Amino acid sequence: MRHGLTLRIGPATFRIGSAWRTPIEALARLYAAYPDGGGTVADFTVRLQPTSTLRRWVRPSIFITGDHGLADAAPMSLAHGLLAAEMGMNLQMALGWRRHLLLHASSVEKDGRALVMTGESGSGKSTLAALLGERGWRLMGDEFALLDLDSGAILPFPRLVSLKNQAIGVVADAVAPDRLGPLLRATAKGDIRHMVPRADAVARMSEGAMPALLLFPRFGHEAALRPVGQGEAFMRLTQASTNYVALGEPGFAALTRFVTGVPACAIDFPTGDAAFEMVGRLWEGGA
Amino acid sequence: MSAALLVRVLRDPASVEALDAAGWTGLLAAAKAERLIATLAWRIEGRQLPHGVKPILLDARMDAEREARQALWEADRAAHALSAIGVRLVVLKGTAYAAAGLAAGQGRFIGDLDILVPRAAMEAVERALMAAGWEWVKEDAYDDAYYRQWMHELPPMIHAERDRMIDVHHTILPLTARPKPDAAALLADAVAIGDSLWTLSPEDRVIHAAAHMLADGDLQGGLRNLWDIHCLLHDIDRSTLDRRAARHGLRAHVRQAERLADALYGGGAALTAWDRVVRARLLARDGWGRETRKLLVFACYLRSHWLRMPPLMLARHLWTKWRKGHRPR
Numbered sequence: 001m002r003h004g005l006t007l008r009i010g011p012a013t014f015r016i017g018s019a020w021r022t023p024i025e026a027l028a029r030l031y032a033a034y035p036d037g038g039g040t041v042a043d044f045t046v047r048l049q050p051t052s053t054l055r056r057w058v059r060p061s062i063f064i065t066g067d068h069g070l071a072d073a074a075p076m077s078l079a080h081g082l083l084a085a086e087m088g089m090n091l092q093m094a095l096g097w098r099r100h101l102l103l104h105a106s107s108v109e110k111d112g113r114a115l116v117m118t119g120e121s122g123s124g125k126s127t128l129a130a131l132l133g134e135r136g137w138r139l140m141g142d143e144f145a146l147l148d149l150d151s152g153a154i155l156p157f158p159r160l161v162s163l164k165n166q167a168i169g170v171v172a173d174a175v176a177p178d179r180l181g182p183l184l185r186a187t188a189k190g191d192i193r194h195m196v197p198r199a200d201a202v203a204r205m206s207e208g209a210m211p212a213l214l215l216f217p218r219f220g221h222e223a224a225l226r227p228v229g230q231g232e233a234f235m236r237l238t239q240a241s242t243n244y245v246a247l248g249e250p251g252f253a254a255l256t257r258f259v260t261g262v263p264a265c266a267i268d269f270p271t272g273d274a275a276f277e278m279v280g281r282l283w284e285g286g287a
Numbered sequence: 288m289s290a291a292l293l294v295r296v297l298r299d300p301a302s303v304e305a306l307d308a309a310g311w312t313g314l315l316a317a318a319k320a321e322r323l324i325a326t327l328a329w330r331i332e333g334r335q336l337p338h339g340v341k342p343i344l345l346d347a348r349m350d351a352e353r354e355a356r357q358a359l360w361e362a363d364r365a366a367h368a369l370s371a372i373g374v375r376l377v378v379l380k381g382t383a384y385a386a387a388g389l390a391a392g393q394g395r396f397i398g399d400l401d402i403l404v405p406r407a408a409m410e411a412v413e414r415a416l417m418a419a420g421w422e423w424v425k426e427d428a429y430d431d432a433y434y435r436q437w438m439h440e441l442p443p444m445i446h447a448e449r450d451r452m453i454d455v456h457h458t459i460l461p462l463t464a465r466p467k468p469d470a471a472a473l474l475a476d477a478v479a480i481g482d483s484l485w486t487l488s489p490e491d492r493v494i495h496a497a498a499h500m501l502a503d504g505d506l507q508g509g510l511r512n513l514w515d516i517h518c519l520l521h522d523i524d525r526s527t528l529d530r531r532a533a534r535h536g537l538r539a540h541v542r543q544a545e546r547l548a549d550a551l552y553g554g555g556a557a558l559t560a561w562d563r564v565v566r567a568r569l570l571a572r573d574g575w576g577r578e579t580r581k582l583l584v585f586a587c588y589l590r591s592h593w594l595r596m597p598p599l600m601l602a603r604h605l606w607t608k609w610r611k612g613h614r615p616r
Contacts (some may be wrong), residue, residue, distance in 0.1 A: 001575050013339065014311055017575050041311040045319075045576055067576060098346040151520040207293045248353060 001047065006037035007089075010157040010205050011099065014089050015039065019078045021083030022061060029206040030160055030194060031083075032086055044068075044096060046088035051075045064088045068095035080184050086160060093144055093157070094242040100146035100155060101132040101247060101253050101254050107145040107154050108137040113155040113212035115283065116121035116145050116262075121189070124219030127167040130195060134174045135276070140209070149250045152257050153208035158201045160194040170272060172281050180213050182213055213282060214264040217275065218259045221268035224279060228264040289317035290510060290572035293327070297514065300331045311340055313574025320512045320576035324385035325394030328480045351394045355385040358397040360387060365400060368419035372411045372441065375485055377403040377477045377494060379456065383486040384515070391518035395511070399452040403487075405474060407456035413455070421453060423442060428608055437463050437596070458577040459495045463596040466502055468494070468535040490531040493519045497544035498537050501565070505584075505591035507574050509569045510551075516544050516550040531560050 001017030003024040008014075014037070016023050046058045046066040050056035060078035064087055073091075074164045076084045092141055095103060105118035106129035115137070117125040119202060124144040133139030140156035150156055160181065163171050168191060181194035196202075214233060228236075265282055269275040292314050296303045306314065318324040328344035336344075358381060366376040379401040384392030404412050421444040423431075434442040439462060441455040459470035472496075477485040485496055493516060500512040520528075525545070532541035547565060549556035556568065568587050571580040578584055592601055 001577075015316075039308050041308050041315070041337060041343070043339070043343055045312070045316045047575055047577065049577070067316060096346075098349060099342060246350065246353065 001049070002118050005031075005044055006040065007031050008035045008037040008040070009089070009159045010141070010155060011043065012093065012097065012157070013037050013040050013042045014044050014046055014092065015138075015197050016046040016048070016050040016085055016088065018081070018085070019056055020048070020062075020078055020081060022078065023048055023062075023085050026082040026181065027085055030196055033199060034205075035198070044089070044092035046092060046164060048081065048084050048088065048267075064091065066092055068092050070110075074108065074188060076187075080187050081164075082181055083187055086162065086194070090143060091158065097146075098244060098246060100148055101251050102241055102243045103145045103147060103237060104143070104242065105145040106142045107140040107211075108132045108158070109140055109156075109209040110137050110283070112209055114140060114209040115213045115215065115279070116154060116211050117143075117215045118143060118237065119217055119237040122164075122219070124167075124217050124269070124275070125215075126162065126164070127131055127219070127272070128279070129172065129219055130161045130163065131174065131272055131276075132169070132197060132279070133161075134171075138204060140199045147254050147255045148208060149247070151208070152210065152254065154211050155207060156201070157204050158197045158205050159222070160196060163193045165190045165197055171195060176268050177253075211258060211262045214259075214262050215279070215282070216264070216266040216269045218266065219270075219275075220237050221270065223270060223278065224268040225267075225282075226266045230259045230264075233259045233264040288560045289313040289574035289576075290321065290570040292574075293317045293321065293323065293572075294570065297323070297327065297330055298552050300334060303331050304335050307388050309574075311337060315340075315343060316574060316576035317572050319347075319525065320572055322508060323397045323511050323514060324397065326511070326514060327394075348394060348497060351396060354394075354397045354569070355392065356393040357381045357451065358385055359448075360398065360448065360486055361400045361453070362402075362447075364449075365402060365416070365453060368415050369404075369412060370423075370483070372408070372415050374404055374408050374412055374415075375477075376483065377474060377485040377487065379403055379459075379487065380499075380515075383480075383492065384518075386484050387480045387486050389518065390521065393518075394516070399454050401454045401456060403459070403470075403473065403477075404455045406470065408440065409455065409457055415453070416444060416453065417582070420448060421588060424452065429611070433604070437600075439459060441567065442544075451551075458501055461595050463600065464502060464594060466498070466536040466540070468498065471579060472534065488531075489523055490528045491535075493523060493544070494532050494535055494537055494541055497532075497541045498535075501540045501543055502537065503591070505588040506565065506568045509565075513544070513548055513551060513569065517548040520548060558587065 003021050004017045005024050005027055006015045029079045044067050051061040051063045055061040061075040062084045064073050064084050105116050106125045107114050108129050109117045127144045141158050142161040144157045148154040148159055179196040180232050184192045267278050325347040325452050328348045353398055362378050362382050381395050381397035382400055397476040411562050424443045431442050436601045439456050439458045439460055443452050443454055445452050459468050473491050479485050496516045532538040546556040550558055569585050575581050
């Protein structure tokens with residue numbers, strides 16, 4: 001392809017090719033502090049290609065694909081090229097990663113132990129992780145947590161944090177402007193702005209941590225706290241995993257070990273401050 | 288040009304040791320796109336591999352092993368469903384190679400379960416499968432009627448709980464295709480594997496693979512089909528194969544498959560002009576995993592329809608499909 005870049009994020013290496021220059025330039029700027037992936041064999045290839053020959057020049061439209069792709073993937077505007085590249089990498093991980101149990105969850109680390117947060121899009125797990133990452137925790141990832149099949153540790157996947165809608169204003173106030181990507185308006189998921197994790201999150205991206213607490217956060221509700229039993233946690237995590245079935249018995253064993261060893265709690269919260277207070281209390285009290 | 292690289296490495300695994308990182312990335316992308324990545328992993332086992340390649344190949348092998356396990360379980364369930372009506376289950380293609388432990392099955396991705404049953408038993412088979420939990424994938428009166436009247440198989444069915452597809456064939460080419468294989472002979476000479484499964488005879492396996500690749504489809508996935516043929520040819524007497532192919536009216540197709548398999552994966556062969564066109568189509572894949580040579584690919588797509596039906600019927604079919612909103616890829 002005309003433009004390309006190889007990125008290493010956590011344990012995975014991506015080669016991203018694009019028919020246009022701008023998405024690659026945006027990636028190169030925001031991933032500048034990440035280790036150089038050049039000269040290594042990529043685990044995955046991502047392609048940002050025109051939906052048709054015409055759409056390369058006239059109202060450019062991106063079809064996201066690669067080693068793994070979805071035939072009916074919605075085309076994206078070139079103005080959202082950075083998001084397309086991020087989605088392309090997520091797609092490869094979701095469909096192709098086999099070396100860990102992949103959980104659709106955010107994770108942060110403190111004192112060598114990991115807090116894992118899972119929930120649907122809009123639950124606030126990503127925003128919480130981003131904010132905790134600015135408040136003394138190490139951000140391990142806002143989208144995928146990788147559960148090691150042998151050791152039971154959570155491994156980081158600290159790609160760019162994807163801030164959505166109201167979260168953009170909340171987080172943008174807390175970080176320096178050079179850590180923020182362009183504001184992408186009116187994408188399929190609303191407004192999106194990417195944020196570069198802090199330097200320590202990137203520098204320590206090969207360093208895992210044993211999980212100590214699992215949370216199911218839910219933003220926009222009265223503050224409430226409910227312990228979650230092992231069975232429920234197990235079932236919800238199988239649904240939050242894209243490769244649980246593909247991994248077979250090792251995936252089952254790893255997830256069983258996780259839910260039997262890690263306390264789990266559902267928290268509803270109306271504001272970020274309420275969430276920090278609840279997380280702090282749970283973390284001190286027995287996690 | 289990475290499909291060419293992939294073919295070279297499959298033919299000569301030692302050549303892989305000369306690749307740099309960019310060459311490897313291109314090779315792996317092409318192998319994934321052609322669904323030959325786990326085959327490649329088997330083929331280059333034990334070679335000197337650069338850092339980062341081994342885990343990718345292990346992942347691919349694990350995926351292929353899981354697929355084979357699932358495919359065999361699916362065959363077992365289908366055999367169970369058909370045992371009640373006394374129809375023996377002849378499995379085709381990937382499932383057959385895995386069940387029989389053939390080299391062609393090593394690392395092969397297996398999609399649907401393809402089975403062959405006597406045409407007279409089709410209705411009973413359909414009922415037995417539906418009673419055991421299979422259902423139609425999509426309800427479309429035109430497609431349904433088309434399959435039943437003109438195709439060599441029932442419309443695809445899927446198992447409601449296991450989400451796996453089954454294709455029930457009564458012969459190996461559409462009824463509208465020019466060659467008319469002898470389906471009764473295919474079934475009569477099937478060989479047992481284990482207690483509940485049968486496969487085609489070794490010669491018929493090659494003939495089926497060649498018919499599928501060269502007399503039916505648009506050569507999508509052709510490099511893998513040709514790899515199957517290359518492996519299947521190993522333990523076969525070519526003159527016996529030739530006689531058997533003649534009986535099915537597929538001699539020319541089988542001979543072309545032999546030439547292409549020998550040229551691409553074996554010790555070489557003299558190719559005709561038409562062979563070279565097919566080879567060009569088979570190698571239309573670059574190091575990003577993209578299909579190249581778009582015009583040739585499209586021509587092969589058109590040809591696949593031409594092979595399947597006479598002109599007037601083709602025109603009517605395309606018109607019906609177009610009105611329903613179907614467009615070529």
